[in-house]
Amino acid sequence: MTASPGSPASPAGPGTPGGPVLVLNAGSSSLKYQVVNPAGGRALVRGHVERLGAHGLADALAQVTAEVRAAGLSIDSLAAVGHRLVHGGARFVAPTLIDDEVLGALEDLVPLAPLHNPPAIAGIRQSAATYPGLRQVAVFDTAFFADLPPEAATYALDRAVTEPLQIRRYGMHGISHEYVAQEAARFLGRPVGELDQIVLHLGNGASAAAVRRGRPLDTSMGLTPLEGLVMGTRGGDVDPGVLLHLIRVGGLDAGDLEDLLHHRSGLEGLSGHHDFRDLEDAVDAGDQLAARAYAVYCHRLRKYVGAYLAVLGGADVITFTAGTGQNVPRVRADALRGLEALGVRVDPARNDRVRGGPARISTDDSSVTVLVVPTDEELSIARQVAALLAGL
Structure with missing residues (x-):
């Protein structure tokens, strides 16, 4: 597959093993971001850019970079960039290292989430261009529900229509549901x-x-x-x-x-x-x-x-x-x-x-x-x- 502008032709370098993770959640006109220490659970940097201007994500990530440095960190000290994707379809059922093949597959899934996935994909491309030394990883809201029982996942519609179009119940907010279920158990x-x-x-x-x-x-x-x-x-x-x-x-x-x-x-x-x-x-x-x-x-x-x-x-x-x-x-x-x-x-x-x-x-x-x-x-x-x- 030919690399698209700003997309990683292959997974980038390792970053800093065990380092903090930059988490990006790109919307159509905004970008939420945090730098999180996975082990300690502490957010080292957090913010929200709204009303993205003419340069959009490039300007937003420049702000992210400035805030990371203001917090006494460097981009090289990060382990990777994690991106929230609303829809992973039937293919993406776990966190996935992003390369050109994955990006192409994500583009193919846009009809399943036409309002949510395109800005996330744009965020991946811009992040890869801005931080070429960091791996880019996609985490999917639908992944937690990938193994829903068939009786819960299946719509009672003509299979000849639904199966070619991957129509089923996928579920969303899975990142939150899984985390909260685990935290509730921990609390108890x-x-x-x-x-x-x-x-x-x-x-x-x-x-x-x-x-x-x-x-x-x-x-x-x-x-x-x-x-x-x-x-x-x-x-x-x-x-x-x-x-x-x-x-x-x-x-x-x-x-x-x-x-x-x-x-x-x-x-x-x-x-x-x-x-x-x-x-x-x-x-x-x-x-x-x-x-x-x-x-x-x-x-x-x-x-x-x-x-x-x-x-x-x-x-x-x-x-x-x-x-x-x-x-x-x-x-x-x-x-x-x-x-x-x-x-x-x-x-x-x-x-x-x-x-x-x-x-x-x-x-x-x-x-x-x-x-x-x-x-x-x-x-x-x-x-x-x-x-x-x-x-x-």
Whole structure:
């Protein structure tokens, strides 16, 4: 394969074995970054560049380089660059050292994640050009769910249509779900392989996962991040007939539907607020649209919790994580309200005290332990990168 501009024709040099990992999460108009010590778990540098200008990622990485040096580090002291990729398809089920062949395969997967994978690929190319002495490693949100049971991964559609197009349920937020399941077990002082867990990753994007003894049995997102829970700007589960109706009667085309489903649905579509802090303020001010949006959000969440209790045959732990899950006590209380008969009891005082965690918010007599555990996707990526490099 011919090298594309800025892409690594072959894996770069080793960097500093055991050194910190630069973790990049490139979006369409922003770049999040951290330099993480995988062993100690400490972020040495962190930042977020928004509104990328005319030079885009090149300017952003120049800022990253300056901040790395300001922290007393050098680029040569880093072990590698780890990149978050939302979608790895069926091929990429583990952290992967990036070369031209891998880049080509990632380009082929763009139709599975047309909004998320292209900026990540652009970030890889620019990073390889900016840091030619460092290995570039891709870590995939879908990898944790690669071995979902067939009954959970399969859509009941004509196989002649779905199989050539790799249509199945892949799941997303896997980096977070795996990390939080492990951290919940650590907090409880038990092996992750002993626990049946429900993990609720509630941020602007939101997903749930049923995890049996460390491995996923089901998850709410599917082929794309559109399925499942109500989110900031995505509506989650919807009758496919609604989309056909919008095409036939509403006159929408594919581009209109994509904009509606990704940007004008969920809490934003129902209330005009996608930030949960703004939604809470509107609810408290008596805004009826906001109140309905909040009720729909909690109803969908409660329904998935109930479903996953059934899938697991009961759970040992339910864990809330990510921005809303960690910081909004009313969501945690309302999402689990009415599940006492299923062994889920939240202690109101404990719940109201917690912002962030880790902490237990269930009552002492609850048969299901309810936790709040912070996620740290950057640390998880750094650790996965370090483990891959150690095995080379």
